[in-house]
Amino acid sequence: MKMDVRWISVCASYFVFVTFIITDGFNLNWRYARVFTDPKIQTGSYFGFTVALRKQGLKHWLVVGAPRGNSTYPEHRGVYEPGVVYQCGLDRGNNCQHIVLASKGNIEPVDYNSPVRPMRENSWLGGAIAVQDNGERFVACAPRWRNSYYRWSDYSYFMNGACYLTDSSESRKETILPLNDINKQTLRNYYLYLYGEAGFTAHFPKNSTEILLGAPGIYNWQGAVIRIRDRTFYDIRRGMQTERITDIPTPLNSLLLSTNGYFGYSVSSGRFLSARSSHLYVAGSPRNAQFRGKVCIFDFPLRSTYDLQYIRDLDGTQMGEYFGGALCVVDLNGDRLDDLVVASPQFSLQATNSAKLVGDEGRIYVFINGDKGRFKEITGDRMIMGNRRYGARFGTAVANVGDLNMDGYEGE
Numbered sequence: 001m002k003m004d005v006r007w008i009s010v011c012a013s014y015f016v017f018v019t020f021i022i023t024d025g026f027n028l029n030w031r032y033a034r035v036f037t038d039p040k041i042q043t044g045s046y047f048g049f050t051v052a053l054r055k056q057g058l059k060h061w062l063v064v065g066a067p068r069g070n071s072t073y074p075e076h077r078g079v080y081e082p083g084v085v086y087q088c089g090l091d092r093g094n095n096c097q098h099i100v101l102a103s104k105g106n107i108e109p110v111d112y113n114s115p116v117r118p119m120r121e122n123s124w125l126g127g128a129i130a131v132q133d134n135g136e137r138f139v140a141c142a143p144r145w146r147n148s149y150y151r152w153s154d155y156s157y158f159m160n161g162a163c164y165l166t167d168s169s170e171s172r173k174e175t176i177l178p179l180n181d182i183n184k185q186t187l188r189n190y191y192l193y194l195y196g197e198a199g200f201t202a203h204f205p206k207n208s209t210e211i212l213l214g215a216p217g218i219y220n221w222q223g224a225v226i227r228i229r230d231r232t233f234y235d236i237r238r239g240m241q242t243e244r245i246t247d248i249p250t251p252l253n254s255l256l257l258s259t260n261g262y263f264g265y266s267v268s269s270g271r272f273l274s275a276r277s278s279h280l281y282v283a284g285s286p287r288n289a290q291f292r293g294k295v296c297i298f299d300f301p302l303r304s305t306y307d308l309q310y311i312r313d314l315d316g317t318q319m320g321e322y323f324g325g326a327l328c329v330v331d332l333n334g335d336r337l338d339d340l341v342v343a344s345p346q347f348s349l350q351a352t353n354s355a356k357l358v359g360d361e362g363r364i365y366v367f368i369n370g371d372k373g374r375f376k377e378i379t380g381d382r383m384i385m386g387n388r389r390y391g392a393r394f395g396t397a398v399a400n401v402g403d404l405n406m407d408g409y410e411g412e
């Protein structure tokens with residue numbers, strides 16, 4: 001096998017503008033790197049917390065989330081830190097424009113079955129963003145978005161989360177509120193959707209119209225992955241019709257998910273079985289498995305109360321390491337089956353010298369897909385840990401940089 005795990009390039013962006021840590025950087029021009037900064041020069045806006053490239057026709061954009069940013073759009077006056085999403089032109093300068101996704105501030109008019117009164121303060125818009133692989137659609141989420149129509153207590157509202165979907169024309173902007181059903185906020189003594197935080201993570205599967213949204217707060221923080229999909233069917237009077245279906249699995253006695261496990265903290269999809277041409281899903285629950293963290297490859301169940309159809313689950317090795325805090329699906333060995341890079345950003349080295357601070361150095365695990373649900377961890381001479389610095393949290397974000405050296409293998 002030609003691939004060598006030491007050369008896997010990992011992009012880590014951690015609460016800073018955009019910091020790329022790459023183990024080897026040929027074919028990358030560092031000297032003339034384009035650096036984008038918050039156009040409003042807001043400190044603490046977390047500009048660069050999320051980034052994505054978007055291609056629209058001949059135009060290329062960098063989309064940047066600033067989830068603690070303040071909006072300068074007039075209708076948003078007085079809304080404290082709703083979060084801002086910027087679109088930056090790649091042709092010249094620090095050319096970032098605010099994308100207005102919710103134009104009416106806190107009185108955004110909505111027409112849904114349930115009453116909705118958005119509360120956008122601290123909503124973390126831009127906390128998750130995703131771009132469809134063909135560049136057509138783009139989704140930005142505000143996982144801390146609250147519905148103030150209902151009140152849980154004097155100061156507590158339904159933190160259901162909201163996402164905003166735009167298509168290629170930019171004219172059609174749609175608000176997605178998958179968790180606003182008043183009848184599903186609680187279930188007996190449990191919080192069901194009430195603190196669900198839909199849109200904590202977002203992902204478009206390849207060659208698909210589906211959208212996946214992580215909601216790690218669903219069902220007492222067991223968490224869930226929400227799937228939004230189109231179903232086409234034939235109606236005898238109206239002909240072919242398309243309806244949107246939202247799948248929200250909330251298994252009450254799950255085999256592998258646990259309360260407070262935060263399933264949906266990371267989410268992706270890929271081709272994991274040679275016998276199936278369609279994609280499957282993968283998500284992390286970093287507080288599951290006695291706080292070691294667990295990643296599950298799964299398919300959606302037939303009914304929302306059924307357990308997920310598990311293909312494989314992988315566990316972390318150290319308590320508190322946050323295994324599955326981030327993950328990346330990539331075919332590393334070119335066999336057309338997707339492999340898995342799982343990050344544990346809070347993995348900690350053991351203290352060998354009392355004078356030296358240790359902890360939260362972070363590491364990543366590389367699993368090569370052997371088909372039929374088998375995954376083999378690649379272990380080199382040393383764990384893949386970046387610079388092994390105290391508090392580095394290597395692996396906070398993981399992305400596939402593509403085939404930089406053009407040898408036919410992804411990931412470097």
Ligand SMILES: [Ca+2]
Binds near residue numbers: 332
């Ligand atoms: Ca592979």
Ligand SMILES: [Ca+2]
Binds near residue numbers: 403405406411
């Ligand atoms: Ca390569």
